Amino acid sequence: MTLEHSPLFSPAKIGAFTVKNRLAIAPMIRVSADNAGFMTQAMAQYYREFAEAGFGLIITEGLYTDKRFSQTYRYQPGLSDIEQAKSWQPLIASVNDSNTLLIAQLMHGGALSQHNKYRDHTLAPSPVRPLGKQMTFYYGQGQYALPEQMTTQDIQEAVEGFVAAAVNAKASGFHGVEIHGANGYLLDQFLTPYTNQRSDLYGGPLENRLRLYREILLAVRAAVGDDFIVGVRFSQKKVNDSEHLWPEAIEAAWQTFTMAKNCKVDYIHTTEPQASAPAFANSPSLAALAKHYSGLPVIANGGIVNGEQALDVLENQEADFIAIGRAALANPRWAEAVRHGKTLHAFDYDMFKPLANLESAKSYFQTRI
Numbered sequence: 001m002t003l004e005h006s007p008l009f010s011p012a013k014i015g016a017f018t019v020k021n022r023l024a025i026a027p028m029i030r031v032s033a034d035n036a037g038f039m040t041q042a043m044a045q046y047y048r049e050f051a052e053a054g055f056g057l058i059i060t061e062g063l064y065t066d067k068r069f070s071q072t073y074r075y076q077p078g079l080s081d082i083e084q085a086k087s088w089q090p091l092i093a094s095v096n097d098s099n100t101l102l103i104a105q106l107m108h109g110g111a112l113s114q115h116n117k118y119r120d121h122t123l124a125p126s127p128v129r130p131l132g133k134q135m136t137f138y139y140g141q142g143q144y145a146l147p148e149q150m151t152t153q154d155i156q157e158a159v160e161g162f163v164a165a166a167v168n169a170k171a172s173g174f175h176g177v178e179i180h181g182a183n184g185y186l187l188d189q190f191l192t193p194y195t196n197q198r199s200d201l202y203g204g205p206l207e208n209r210l211r212l213y214r215e216i217l218l219a220v221r222a223a224v225g226d227d228f229i230v231g232v233r234f235s236q237k238k239v240n241d242s243e244h245l246w247p248e249a250i251e252a253a254w255q256t257f258t259m260a261k262n263c264k265v266d267y268i269h270t271t272e273p274q275a276s277a278p279a280f281a282n283s284p285s286l287a288a289l290a291k292h293y294s295g296l297p298v299i300a301n302g303g304i305v306n307g308e309q310a311l312d313v314l315e316n317q318e319a320d321f322i323a324i325g326r327a328a329l330a331n332p333r334w335a336e337a338v339r340h341g342k343t344l345h346a347f348d349y350d351m352f353k354p355l356a357n358l359e360s361a362k363s364y365f366q367t368r369i
């Protein structure tokens with residue numbers, strides 16, 4: 001079925017910008033930068049195809065923010081200086097030609113860092129070894145390192161890293177930034193009681209566990225002004241814990257999404273295994289709660305593979321935009337295919353063998369043809 005004339009292809013606003021349709025590429029690390037943290041030509045080509053195929057919004061993979069403790073993966077791209085940021089400019093020129101917005105996701109790995117060329121140990125809210133094992137398809141092996149507890153100075157430096165990276169993103173032509181507050185990385189480690197055992201102003205009650213989000217969002221907004229998009233991503237689940245639920249449940253949703261609104265973000269991005277599933281027992285989805293409590297544009301992500309599912313989320317007024325992850329890896333021209341009712345391929349984890357990088361994907365596609 002063609003969805004060309006459906007609401008999926010109607011424009012909507014985020015902050016000062018109009019997005020041409022409701023379809024976004026979800027942030028996805030592809031460990032394909034060069035060793036200096038620069039974007040490569042292969043990466044530019046990979047992202048350009050999403051723009052050419054009609055996605056209204058591209059959220060980049062998580063980019064590390066500083067040359068201290070933020071880098072998380074080998075061959076992860078960074079925004080820690082203006083040269084790294086400028087390496088994205090050839091792509092920015094072509095997304096502008098396609099009238100697609102490009103948002104840089106800003107990420108600090110905290111205790112989940114598997115590789116950091118600037119430091120040889122990890123930092124986290126508390127010295128708690130992360131659950132699970134490092135991800136081998138991102139060059140990891142074995143247990144995560146035991147992190148050191150961040151001092152107030154370390155926390156301040158992490159905030160400064162997010163601010164500097166956002167300023168670099170704006171200076172090099174991105175349309176906005178998304179603060180990665182989800183999936184088990186540094187900010188989420190502060191939010192989560194079992195990884196945050198602090199007794200200072202950053203630990204204990206939910207309001208304290210949200211303090212780092214508040215500080216980063218306010219500082220980033222103050223630095224970039226109102227004509228640049230600032231969004232924030234939240235999840236319950238983590239890359240190393242697929243069971244986690246916010247312990248304060250609906251109260252957490254209320255406090256978290258109200259906090260984001262009060263920090264003047266332009267959108268909230270929620271991710272769950274299934275975007276529309278109840279977030280808590282008998283509750284609306286996390287996306288719907290974000291919309292309800294913040295009144296902001298919401299991007300919903302998780303488990304959406306076809307246009308009809310995406311349209312349902314919009315028509316049920318759970319979200320304003322839909323972010324597509326793995327389905328877009330299997331079908332880089334997903335937006336165009338959905339628009340014209342073409343057949344879609346199923347996502348296959350073989351694409352990430354041996355690594356979740358562009359090289360492995362290229363070999364996979366050569367054998368798929």
Ligand SMILES: Cc1cc2nc3c(=O)[nH]c(=O)nc-3n(C[C@H](O)[C@H](O)[C@H](O)COP(=O)(O)O)c2cc1C
Binds near residue numbers: 323325326
């Ligand atoms: C290879 C890969 C890399 C990912 N990297 C990131 C990332 O850098 N930042 C992020 O917030 N989420 C990341 N994610 C999570 C996705 O954005 C998305 O939430 C997840 O794939 C679920 O959405 P889907 O069902 O549409 O794939 C990644 C997912 C995959 C498959």
